[in-house]
Amino acid sequence: MKVKRKSLVTAFALLCVAQVGCGKNSKPNVEAAPSPTTIEAKQQQIAQLPPPELNAVQQAVKRVFRDCATVDTQRQPAFVAGDFNGDLSQDVAVIVKPAPGKLAEINEEFPAWLLRDPFKLSVPGTPAIKVEDNDVLLAIIHGYGDSGWHDVQATQTFLLRNAVGSNLAVHAGKAFISENSGRPLPRIHGDLIKQVVSGSSGYLYYAGPTYSWYDPKTFKGDAQVSSVHGRKAGMTR
């Protein structure tokens, strides 16, 4: 009887193995269909934060630049807040100076910020932008989440050369677009930083890989875009 039982169990096991093996080959696999997806737009609003204060701005600057740069408190105003990149998180634009003796660090090859000149194109072959001793720079620290530029994660920073003028102010992006309806405009992501730079009144705006300068009197199209593509942006009828 023991032998019979053993044979029965062995036969069952073999049958199971054969069935599983054969079953997979004979039954064609059919990919499971997904459910329909629609990503709904969230009606998000930017969290209202109190006006920026020097202490908090200095902390944010220290978080990004450690001791390489300091807030230029001689300037008034030295900083403004707004949602410059249009991600519904408040950013801060702050005028900074390289700290004494820290030029090498601020010009390191892989810094934790993006060094840009809004008046120059970043295209292959052009010399790298370098910060010089007496430069006054505009640092735009992008916010993260509801806490905006106060958040400890808020470190994405554009450090702009040749971008500090006078009368630093913020112009709301939506209002700017409606006020300038019918005029050739760059692609506006968020709020603009209004200034007078080298005697010209204009606006710094977020242009994706950089911040660019918009002078209503001279603007013809996004220079960054037209430099790498035959078609000019900002064209009008």
Added chain:
Amino acid sequence: MIKVMKALAILLFGLALALPMWAPTSVEGQGGTEALTTDMDAKTPNDLFNGFGDLGTPIDECVAEPEPPTARGNGRFEDNKFIFSERETVDDGLGPTYNDVGCIECHQSIDVGAFSQTMEFRAGHISGGQFVDAPGGQLIHARGTDSDVVEHISTAETVKAFRITLSTLGDGFIECISNTSLQNNVAAQPSAQRGVLTAVPVVEANNQLRIGRFGWKAQHASLLSFSGDAYLNEMGITNKFDGFGGRSSSDPNAGKNENPASTAEGVINVTFPSAFDPVPDPEDDGGDVLAFADFMAATRAPGRQNPIPAAAVRGDSLFNSSGCAVCHTRTFTTAPAGTSINGGAFAVPAALGNKIIHPFSDFALHNIGTGDGIVQNAGQGSANQMRTAPLWGIRARNRLMHEGLNITVFDSIQLHAGQATAARNAFNSLSAASRNDLIAFVLSL
């Protein structure tokens, strides 16, 4: 006792017979072997074909014209490659609005099917908080067959975006990743970084839904749908797979419409016969589109730099520890050969089945702060989301991110925000030497 044994035997036999019904029939890759790769050197002969279909011989038009497939997989790679490389003319149906004259014009470097610096331009505006296409469609063609039909947008179109062309090398393997594999991968991502997979219609399968994976918005799930769309939208050649108006290829009106042209005088709905459209629709009978799809499906995956530099070896683990690999998923295994995909319109061929690939993408949409504001087929919430760019083969291009306006990997990393903030900050917290190593790793892909 014998009766009991007999009854038990019958019961066990029945159980064994029924067992396969409960056995999993997942389309997950099982084990798998590494996919064939190209060395990313155009000078290496016979380095693109992955074994899907017949190879054939290089086409010499003086001897014989190329023959397009009549169904997926029944053509020859060299014929398909030739058709992919052809320049279309007005007589072929080119235009009236278009971006370029052939697939290879945008997919050429380092080899047929790969990248180029060409960008397409999309535009629209915001109305009531919603993205709305520019009149005549969001894709604004750069070229036309008649100056009267060249597209212009008005200043009312405030959302403007450029997108650089993507490589199609290895796309056959991507097509053969099962929905389930993509879904499982995304489900395993931390919630703050989790991507969104989109379900998009497969034009050749009566618009059945499948997880999107091709294009900057993951707007296509099959290579045939993608090819048909590109033939119309990039070259202006109507075909039954073009998806115009949301039509499937089985719709009697499929392939009968040119793209409307948004001109300075307003939108022109171009119809045949007219001065702008001298070729009856569909301008392609589907053969070219099949050739494009099968050419891409038969290309090898981009291979790693060889030899891999020491810095890249050091940077390999940093890519994971910094969190880059959360979205830039290193590895997928394609579905087993024979698996029915694309809504039943395609069966995974042996050359593409159960293959291990390293695309460095999850093919999901994420908001990393670089969104272009354009909505395609994933809903208004996708306006500022982009598909994770596959990094395989990235060393062969120097214009990065969707607009192609970043020229260094370093800048591209710094531009990662939103869902990628933690990864960017982790990168920035590395020593300068380690950051260099991580960049070297990316440039070895």
